[in-house]
Amino acid sequence: xxxxxxxxxxxxxxxxxxxxxxxxxxxxxxxxxxxxxxxxxxxxxxxxxxxxxxxxxxxxxxxxxxxxxxxxxxxxxxxxxxxxxxxxxxxxxxxxxxxxxxxxxxxxxxxxxxxxxxxxxxxxxxxxxxxxxxxxxxxxxxxxxxxxxxxxxxxxxxxxxxxxxxxxxxxxxxxxxxxxxxxxxxxxxxxxxxxxxxxxxxxxxxxxxxxxxxxxxxxxxxxxxxxxxxxxxxxxxxxxxxxxxxxxxxxxxxxxxxxxxxxxxxxxxxxxxxxxxxxxxxxxxxxxxxxxxxxxxxxxxxxxxxxxxxxxxxxxxxxxxxxxxxxxxxxxxxxxxxxxxxxxxxxxxxxxxxxxxxxxxxxxxxxxxxxxxxxxxxxxxxxxxxxxxxxxxxxxxxxxxxxxxxxxxxxxxxxxxxxxxxxxxxxxxxxxxxxxxxxxxxxxxxxxxxxxxxxxxxxxxxxxxxxxxxxxxxxxxxxxxxxxxxxxxxxxxxxxx
Amino acid sequence: xxxxxxxxxxxxxxxxxxxxxxxxxxxxxxxxxxxxxxxxxxxxxxxxxxxxxxxxxxxxxxxxxxxxxxxxxxxxxxxxxxxxxxxxxxxxxxxxxxxxxxxxxxxxxxxxxxxxxxxxxxxxxxxxxxxxxxxxxxxxxxxxxxxxxxxxxxxxxxxxxxxxxxxxxxxxxxxxxxxxxxxxxxxxxxxxxxxxxxxxxxxxxxxxxxxxxxxxxxxxxxxxxxxxxxxxxxxxxxxxxxxxxxxxxxxxxxxxxxxxxxxxxxxxxxxxxxxxxxxxxxxxxxxxxxxxxxxxxxxxxxxxxxxxxxxxxxxxxxxxxxxxxxxxxxxxxxxxxxxxxxxxxxxxxxxxxxxxxxxxxxxxxxxxxxxxxxxxxxxxxxxxxxxxxxxxxxxxxxxxxxxxxxxxxxxxxxxxxx
Ligand SMILES: Nc1ncnc2c1ncn2[C@@H]1O[C@H](COP(=O)(O)OP(=O)(O)OP(=O)(O)O)[C@@H](O)[C@H]1O
Ligand SMILES: [Mg+2]
Numbered sequence: 001x002x003x004x005x006x007x008x009x010x011x012x013x014x015x016x017x018x019x020x021x022x023x024x025x026x027x028x029x030x031x032x033x034x035x036x037x038x039x040x041x042x043x044x045x046x047x048x049x050x051x052x053x054x055x056x057x058x059x060x061x062x063x064x065x066x067x068x069x070x071x072x073x074x075x076x077x078x079x080x081x082x083x084x085x086x087x088x089x090x091x092x093x094x095x096x097x098x099x100x101x102x103x104x105x106x107x108x109x110x111x112x113x114x115x116x117x118x119x120x121x122x123x124x125x126x127x128x129x130x131x132x133x134x135x136x137x138x139x140x141x142x143x144x145x146x147x148x149x150x151x152x153x154x155x156x157x158x159x160x161x162x163x164x165x166x167x168x169x170x171x172x173x174x175x176x177x178x179x180x181x182x183x184x185x186x187x188x189x190x191x192x193x194x195x196x197x198x199x200x201x202x203x204x205x206x207x208x209x210x211x212x213x214x215x216x217x218x219x220x221x222x223x224x225x226x227x228x229x230x231x232x233x234x235x236x237x238x239x240x241x242x243x244x245x246x247x248x249x250x251x252x253x254x255x256x257x258x259x260x261x262x263x264x265x266x267x268x269x270x271x272x273x274x275x276x277x278x279x280x281x282x283x284x285x286x287x288x289x290x291x292x293x294x295x296x297x298x299x300x301x302x303x304x305x306x307x308x309x310x311x312x313x314x315x316x317x318x319x320x321x322x323x324x325x326x327x328x329x330x331x332x333x334x335x336x337x338x339x340x341x342x343x344x345x346x347x348x349x350x351x352x353x354x355x356x357x358x359x360x361x362x363x364x365x366x367x368x369x370x371x372x373x374x375x376x377x378x379x380x381x382x383x384x385x386x387x388x389x390x391x392x393x394x395x396x397x398x399x400x401x402x403x404x405x406x407x408x409x410x411x412x413x414x415x416x417x418x419x420x421x422x423x424x425x426x427x428x429x430x431x432x433x434x435x436x437x438x439x440x441x442x443x444x445x446x447x448x449x450x451x452x453x454x455x456x457x458x459x460x461x462x463x464x465x466x467x468x469x470x471x472x473x474x475x476x477x478x479x480x481x482x483x484x485x486x487x488x489x490x491x492x493x494x495x496x497x
Numbered sequence: 498x499x500x501x502x503x504x505x506x507x508x509x510x511x512x513x514x515x516x517x518x519x520x521x522x523x524x525x526x527x528x529x530x531x532x533x534x535x536x537x538x539x540x541x542x543x544x545x546x547x548x549x550x551x552x553x554x555x556x557x558x559x560x561x562x563x564x565x566x567x568x569x570x571x572x573x574x575x576x577x578x579x580x581x582x583x584x585x586x587x588x589x590x591x592x593x594x595x596x597x598x599x600x601x602x603x604x605x606x607x608x609x610x611x612x613x614x615x616x617x618x619x620x621x622x623x624x625x626x627x628x629x630x631x632x633x634x635x636x637x638x639x640x641x642x643x644x645x646x647x648x649x650x651x652x653x654x655x656x657x658x659x660x661x662x663x664x665x666x667x668x669x670x671x672x673x674x675x676x677x678x679x680x681x682x683x684x685x686x687x688x689x690x691x692x693x694x695x696x697x698x699x700x701x702x703x704x705x706x707x708x709x710x711x712x713x714x715x716x717x718x719x720x721x722x723x724x725x726x727x728x729x730x731x732x733x734x735x736x737x738x739x740x741x742x743x744x745x746x747x748x749x750x751x752x753x754x755x756x757x758x759x760x761x762x763x764x765x766x767x768x769x770x771x772x773x774x775x776x777x778x779x780x781x782x783x784x785x786x787x788x789x790x791x792x793x794x795x796x797x798x799x800x801x802x803x804x805x806x807x808x809x810x811x812x813x814x815x816x817x818x819x820x821x822x823x824x825x826x827x828x829x830x831x832x833x834x835x836x837x838x839x840x841x842x843x844x845x846x847x848x849x850x851x852x853x854x855x856x857x858x859x860x861x862x863x864x865x866x867x868x869x870x871x872x873x874x875x876x877x878x879x880x881x882x883x884x885x886x887x888x889x890x891x892x893x894x895x896x897x898x899x900x901x902x903x904x905x906x907x908x909x910x911x912x913x914x915x
Contacts, residue, residue: 072793087788089781100781101792103774110774
């Protein structure tokens with residue numbers, strides 16, 4: 001089914017999120033949308049889906065104008081969407097989440113049998129491993145993402161909107177999804193695909209529309225080079241390969257010995273893991289999501305409960321001290337889920353920037369906050385880290401994904417630290433922001449800090465790391481240099497030595 | 498593995514709490530007690546088949562028997578805990594044993610009509626159950642209902658007045674849910690349409706209802722009592738056969754129509770909430786409304802409807818106070834039952850079953866308290882009044898564990914806001 005947008009405009013206060021956007025997607029076309037964080041991609045898609053109402057503009061389905069005021073309207077016209085922020089109810093099972101809104105009843109009782117059958121069929125077809133009866137809150141994000149995808153696919157959408165569906169998928173899962181998209185396309189489904197990964201766009205898209213600051217910059221063919229795409233998105237030249245200078249590793253800063261971490265059910269997530277990171281060195285922990293890397297990062301700042309072994313920071317044991325003491329001992333912690341662990345969404349940017357130091361001088365004096373310093377400091381950081389916000393007093397929840405991440409970075413890296421623990425630091429970021437994060441991490445390296453990078457992005461690991469340790473099922477299964485091939489690294493991450 | 502997960506820790510603390518309490522109880526009720534007079538428990542009210550009518554036992558021997566029973570309960574809990582199982586059975590035995598030991602100690606030399614005490618417990622629990630179901634229907638769909646008190650009071654008033662004026666109890670009973678829904682409508686309209694803070698709104702509604710009923714009470718119900726405030730009340734309808742079962746029969750099956758209505762409503766809500774399309778949607782809008790919206794569910798419409806239904810349910814509960822019991826309306830006669838109902842909802846972990854049990858427990862401790870006072874037990878009445886609350890604190894701290902409100906409880910839903 002073809003879909004066309006004409007002159008879509010949406011303002012949030014003074015901010016023009018969408019500025020008279022035109023977009024045309026033909027039947028059976030995969031149309032990628034590229035744009036910086038905060039360019040207005042999600043807003044545009046939410047308008048098409050009825051979750052946000054446009055100030056002006058038209059939506060045409062099969063060349064006929066349609067009025068979409070709410071998601072129910074979009075669903076009626078066969079528009080399905082995978083949302084950037086999961087629309088899954090944590091305390092419901094997979095089947096309940098997928099059935100919601102289209103429930104079937106038998107004699108007044110809810111019946112989930114049919115939907116479970118459908119889920120199993122689809123999951124088999126797409127080689128997803130999903131149990132319809134498990135609770136969403138017990139599933140890793142990667143699996144939750146698959147549930148979202150199944151939820152959108154199960155009702156045969158004619159137009160499918162995918163808002164960053166690959167952000168938390170493994171390379172293999174991404175490949176599966178891309179091939180699913182091709183299959184759907186051949187059946188005539190139109191797909192609007194949002195991603196920050198240029199490789200995927202080139203792989204699967206028929207056309208690419210680039211949006212910058214709420215306006216369409218251009219619509220190009222998929223054979224456009226990555227460099228060109230990047231510079232159209234950001235409006236300047238982007239260096240896709242960061243500049244790594246020579247740094248001689250210094251003394252051991254982080255020394256982990258025999259670390260074991262169990263979850264609340266007593267199952268071992270990390271098993272007798274040992275590793276060292278030196279000053280001026282980036283050690284990347286490469287691994288497929290869910291092999292213990294999140295727990296490793298959390299254990300270092302003492303956020304995990306059931307931990308044994310030893311963690312030394314600059315020769316001092318830090319295992320078992322409080323989170324605050326860990327951070328103040330000299331650790332910068334960039335958590336993988338910025339919404340959940342990195343920020344307090346309802347707090348302003350200003351407040352989020354002093355979460356870690358709100359009770360000590362100069363942010364606080366004699367038990368009172370010191371607004372002069374706090375506001376100046378925020379203004380400075382917002383400037384330095386290029387955080388795009390209407391006002392520093394806006395709540396963090398109003399920021400786009402990339403800008404939220406920048407707030408976390410700005411806070412964590414503005415402290416005097418010895419060690420940076422960065423967990424999936426570029427997840428969901430645009431190329432410009434990724435370049436920025438890389439620069440910042442490399443600057444920390446040049447300043448002789450030890451950096452532990454936990455990432456499931458092969459490219460990122462290969463670009464940044466001095467050494468790469470591969471984690472699999474909670475154990476380090478091998479260590480390689482950054483000259484290892486993508487293929488070998490991929491195999492190691494899959495547990496094949 | 499010596500490390501315990503959160504659930505096991507909670508069970509452990511439950512077992513430890515029980516053990517400590519058992520030691521304390523043994524000390525107070527047995528070791529230091531000098532009471533020897535017998536307690537007479539009566540089990541027979543008159544209508545049911547007779548099994549035994551009375552049981553007489555010396556205070557100290559009674560205490561000992563029941564403390565041993567409680568000890569067995571603690572032991573079973575400990576074994577259950579060690580085997581990584583739920584400690585419910587053991588805890589229930591402990592609770593029962595402790596309460597009976599207390600009774601044997603406190604009522605030395607007195608007469609305790611046990612069946613009557615339990616019957617009164619159910620009766621006292623009924624408005625609480627209706628109230629907590631009303632809270633549940635609202636909160637499960639994401640609207641905090643502080644106005645239960647107002648809903649109860651207003652419908653108590655309306656049902657009394659309607660039944661008086663019409664001299665028809667059934668009409669009174671029909672008017673009650675309408676009155677409750679009316680109060681709910683205010684809550685729904687302002688909190689859903691205009692995003693007024695639900696807690697403040699609920700409070701204002703309570704004050705409003707209190708003022709209104711007080712006003713009409715003084716200007717109408719007092720001067721024209723014989724026409725306006727002479728409703729009379731439903732009499733108990735014994736259910737054939739069932740009501741004849743010794744002990745249980747008179748407690749559960751010789752009650753008024755409103756109590757039977759309560760059984761029905763709790764059952765329907767429990768099943769519908771977890772097994773129907775409406776229930777799934779209700780819980781969805783209470784947890785993550787945007788997810789419900791994104792699959793085409795009209796969040797605010799569903800919330801509005803549920804709040805109205807909740808008001809109607811509370812309304813029936815309000816009728817219990819007047820046409821379900823004393824037959825007349827008196828000023829602020831609900832006396833905080835709406836808030837206790839809210840507490841029951843929370844102690845019951847936002848589940849119909851749980852709230853039902855919590856309310857029964859409140860009813861029981863209340864009835865125990867009044868029975869002991871009537872029997873003339875030499876304990877200061879102020880202390881006696883504390884019993885329901887102390888018992889609740891103990892039950893909650895040791896046994897209930899983590900409670901989680903619906904995630905979107907109290908948060909208005911407006912599409913397009915982050
Ligand atoms: N409800 C809202 N209220 C205020 N501002 C908003 C709201 N929703 C979005 N914005 C702002 O509109 C702009 C566009 O946001 P949008 O989420 O569409 O960006 P995006 O292109 O999807 O970015 P990302 O790649 O990070 O997902 C951002 O500046 C964001 O802060
Ligand atoms: Mg987006």
